[in-house]
Amino acid sequence: MRIKPNNKIAGNIASLSLLQIANYLIPIIVIPFIARSLGVEMIGKVSFAQNIIQYFTIVITFGFDYSATRQIAIHKENHEKVKEIFWSVIVTKIMLLILMFLVFLIISLFYGKIQEDMPLYLCLFMVNIGFTFFPVWFFQGIEEMKSMAIINFLIKLFGTGLSVFFISSPDDYLIFAIMPSISYAVFGLYAFIHVIRKYDLQHSKVSKNSIIEQTELSFPIFLNSFFTTFYTIANLTILGNFDNITNAVLGYYSGAHKIIMCVLMVTSMPIHIAIFPSISRKFAESKKDGIHYLKQMAKYIIVASIVISLLSYLFSPLMVKILLGKEFLPAIPLLKLFSCLPFLVITASLCTVQGLYGLGFQKYAPYVGLIVGVICIMLNLYLIPLYGMYGAAISWIISQAIEILISGSIVYIKSKQL
Numbered sequence: 001m002r003i004k005p006n007n008k009i010a011g012n013i014a015s016l017s018l019l020q021i022a023n024y025l026i027p028i029i030v031i032p033f034i035a036r037s038l039g040v041e042m043i044g045k046v047s048f049a050q051n052i053i054q055y056f057t058i059v060i061t062f063g064f065d066y067s068a069t070r071q072i073a074i075h076k077e078n079h080e081k082v083k084e085i086f087w088s089v090i091v092t093k094i095m096l097l098i099l100m101f102l103v104f105l106i107i108s109l110f111y112g113k114i115q116e117d118m119p120l121y122l123c124l125f126m127v128n129i130g131f132t133f134f135p136v137w138f139f140q141g142i143e144e145m146k147s148m149a150i151i152n153f154l155i156k157l158f159g160t161g162l163s164v165f166f167i168s169s170p171d172d173y174l175i176f177a178i179m180p181s182i183s184y185a186v187f188g189l190y191a192f193i194h195v196i197r198k199y200d201l202q203h204s205k206v207s208k209n210s211i212i213e214q215t216e217l218s219f220p221i222f223l224n225s226f227f228t229t230f231y232t233i234a235n236l237t238i239l240g241n242f243d244n245i246t247n248a249v250l251g252y253y254s255g256a257h258k259i260i261m262c263v264l265m266v267t268s269m270p271i272h273i274a275i276f277p278s279i280s281r282k283f284a285e286s287k288k289d290g291i292h293y294l295k296q297m298a299k300y301i302i303v304a305s306i307v308i309s310l311l312s313y314l315f316s317p318l319m320v321k322i323l324l325g326k327e328f329l330p331a332i333p334l335l336k337l338f339s340c341l342p343f344l345v346i347t348a349s350l351c352t353v354q355g356l357y358g359l360g361f362q363k364y365a366p367y368v369g370l371i372v373g374v375i376c377i378m379l380n381l382y383l384i385p386l387y388g389m390y391g392a393a394i395s396w397i398i399s400q401a402i403e404i405l406i407s408g409s410i411v412y413i414k415s416k417q418l
Contacts, residue, residue: 026156028262028323033164034176035255035324042170044250046120046177047257048240052113053124054233056100060128063221064089065137066353068214070280072141079200086138086201088210090192097132101125113240123178130155130184133192142199151191159183220362224352227369231376231399235392238380245388253389255324256331260312260338267308268346271301275354283358290358291415298350305346312339337393344400351404355411364410372403 035043068089075081104125108114114121139148159180166175195201236257240250275297283290316335320328356365376399383391 026153026161027258030160030163031258031323032325034167035328037167037169038173038176039170040251040255040327041247042173042251044247044252044254045117046173047254048113048236048247048250049117049120049124049177051233051236051240053121053127054229056104056125057128057131058226058229059100059222060093060096060131061225062093062096062215063218063223063225064093064214065140066221066225066357067218068137069140070357071214071217072138073143073280074284076142082199083201083204084206084210085214086135086195087203087206088214089137090133090135091206092211092215093132097128100128119174120177123174123181126178126181127184130181130186130188132188134184134188135192135195138195147194148191151187155180155183155187158187220366221357223366224362224369227366227373228348228352228403230369230373232396234373234376235380235396238377239384239389239392242384245384249389252328252331252334253392255320255328256334256338256393259319259323259335260341263308263312263342264345267342268305268349271304271346275301279354279358283360287359294350294354294358297354301350302343302347305343308342308346309340312342334389334393337390337397340397341400344397344404348400348403348407351407351411356407359411359414361410361414365407368403368406368410371406372399375399375402 038046068085071085072082075085104121108118108121134151136148139145159182163176163179166172166179196203236250236253239245239253279290279294279297282293313336316339317332320332320335324331352365352368356362356368376395379395379398380392383395385391387394
């Protein structure tokens with residue numbers, strides 16, 4: 001039987017896409033102003049600091065966006081179980097937030113780049129308050145994407161959109177850093193309180209066993225997410241730690257990276273957020289049905305990702321000129337390189353997140369991530385001294401391709417054994 005995307009999934013994708021377009025339309029509108037006000041060097045400096053803070057964010061989110069989403073989706077008709085999952089995840093994330101702040105303070109004592117501009121890094125670290133309390137995974141699990149996307153829209157509106165009124169020169173870089181952090185923290189707490197009231201999730205005692213259960217379920221996904229995100233962001237980290245790489249070079253890389261990430265967030269995120277709960281349920285019912293459903297969905301999604309990549313390549317010069325300005329023209333060849341990423345990232349997610357997790361082979365995901373992560377580091381260390389920022393881009397692209405090859409092979413072999 002031929003399976004087509006059902007109306008709810010199509011509706012979720014449509015509403016998420018429209019809201020995500022609005023969500024990222026604000027930064028896209030703001031980017032030209034910010035790029036011209038802060039300049040390429042300050043953009044590079046702030047982007048590198050944001051890159052460092054991302055490592056702490058990965059640990060705090062701990063893969064719950066997938067593991068808790070799956071648990072909520074499976075048990076959403078069981079209110080008591082949903083309540084138990086909700087509070088176990090929240091308590092765990094609060095503990096991780098405290099732990100990561102202590103680790104951040106310790107690292108700051110030894111890492112010169114943080115010491116040089118501690119206020120900048122503290123402003124950026126505040127965003128993790130929002131990541132701790134904003135229950136994205138809960139909205140995804142109950143398939144209420146619209147509410148989640150609206151709150152994200154408000155975060156961007158107040159955090160990024162209002163920046164144009166306060167930033168006029170490179171000296172205002174701290175304002176640029178702190179406004180999104182405050183916005184994410186405020187609206188993250190609002191979303192937290194909102195779901196408690198709307199879905200009757202008043203606090204109840206959280207057992208140690210429940211926290212351990214959710215942590216164990218999420219740990220393989222966390223490891224894979226860490227390694228996957230690592231080889232996405234490690235390129236800038238390694239690039240920025242070479243002595244001959246200036247803030248201007250970091251600015252060019254960051255400018256092209258911001259544009260391609262906007263493309264990815266507007267396209268790949270709505271697709272995978274919308275289909276993940278339904279695929280999780282299909283695999284929970286029957287692994288054969290889950291594989292069949294995944295194959296049918298992949299036909300639509302991969303074709304769409306190829307179109308997105310082609311359009312990204314064709315419009316790369318125009319996007320850099322309009323969004324970043326003449327100062328960032330050296331970023332055009334880099335953005336052309338990045339244009340293959342929509343296809344690679346979307347396909348990799350289908351193989352790993354939808355395929356491996358759906359089949360129940362999460363245990364393989366960390367090994368895949370570790371292998372790809374090690375290869376990514378080696379590629380960066382070899383290619384950056386030779387090709388600079390282009391070496392970092394090529395490392396990311398090759399890493400994504402290797403993830404598809406390994407994860408896709410595992411999914412194919414295991415599905416044939418069903």
